[in-house]
Amino acid sequence: MATTKVLILYFSRGGATQRLADSIAEGVTQANGxxxxxxxxxxxxxxxxxxxxITKADIDSCDALIxxxxxxxxxxxxxxQKFWESTSNEWLKGTLINKPGAVFTSTSSLxxxxxxxxLSLALPLLHHGMFLTGIPYSQPSLHGDQAGGxxxxxxHLQQSQTLSDNEQKSAQALGRRVCQLACVCRDSDIDS
Ligand SMILES: Cc1cc2nc3c(=O)[nH]c(=O)nc-3n(C[C@H](O)[C@H](O)[C@H](O)COP(=O)(O)O)c2cc1C
Structure with a gap:
């Protein structure tokens, strides 16, 4: 069976959002993606x-996008935002329809x-016909954190140079979840 490719598209000026991207990537790997x-x-x-x-070929070949x-x-x-405004051709072709999608962010204040x-990140994914998912509350790290998740x-609430333990676990859980969903969607015959 082909490996499930999960595209993690992000921007990070100072590294905080990148730390989340790296933890999400760990989750994808944990799910064998x-x-x-x-x-x-x-x-x-x-x-x-x-x-x-990112290239348009990355969008064509991915099984999911975060x-x-x-x-x-x-x-x-x-x-x-500028990047998404350059994706009319992919929208017309339906390149991302029925592929799972998810989102992540970092702030400096709670x-x-x-x-x-x-929610703003979710909008282009919905326009492209993706199956949007978040993190369910069955994920223990979503409970009781004083930071992100x-x-x-x-x-991620950027308070130091590291993610909190719960932020990291939630990000990994999101990566795993999207990867597992991508396997299901790829093998399903869903109308588009
Ligand atoms: C132009 C600008 C606007 C920002 N607006 C917000 C904001 O609305 N709320 C917030 O908490 N932090 C805001 N920040 C801080 C960043 O979101 C925060 O430092 C983030 O963790 C940076 O991520 P990065 O290290 O991946 O670049 C802003 C930063 C910049 C440069």
Whole structure:
């Protein structure tokens, strides 16, 4: 059986969102999938310039896509929005229809807009016909954390150079969940 490819598309200036992307990638690997960390074109100072810039071929060949951004005034970073505005052809072709999707973000303040950013990230995925999933409350790490972690997606409150234990576990759980869903969706005959 072909390996399940989970595209993790993100931008990170300072590295906080990248830490989440890396934990999500660990979760994908735990579920025996192949995480593909990709970013958008930006300057070399951005932490995410560590990873390759996304191509349209990546979108065509992925089985799932997880999208992440630092919170910028309650919204996704403009470079990611710009990227989605270049995907009309993929939308017309239905490249992402029936593939699972999920979202993640990082903020510097507790009430700085994690949920609004997660919802803004979800919108292009829904327009592209993806099956959006969050993190169910059966995930123990979602309970009782004083930092990130949300049913809407993985998140991180940037207080230090590391994720909290619960943030890391929730991010890994999201990666596993999307990868497992991608296996199911790929082998299903769902109308589109
Ligand atoms: C232009 C700009 C706008 C921001 N807006 C918010 C915001 O609305 N709420 C918040 O909590 N943090 C905000 N931040 C802080 C970043 O979201 C936060 O530091 C994040 O963890 C950075 O992620 P990164 O290290 O992956 O770049 C903003 C930062 C910048 C540069």
């Amino acid at each position: 192949e995480p593909l960390l990709r970013t958008i074109e930006s300057d070399q100072d951005a932490a995410s310039s560590r990873d390759l810039a 999208l992440g951004s630092p919170t910028r005034f309650g919204h996704m970073a403009s470079g990611l 009430h700085g807009g994690q949920e609004s950013t997660l 949300s049913p809407y997606g993985a998140s």
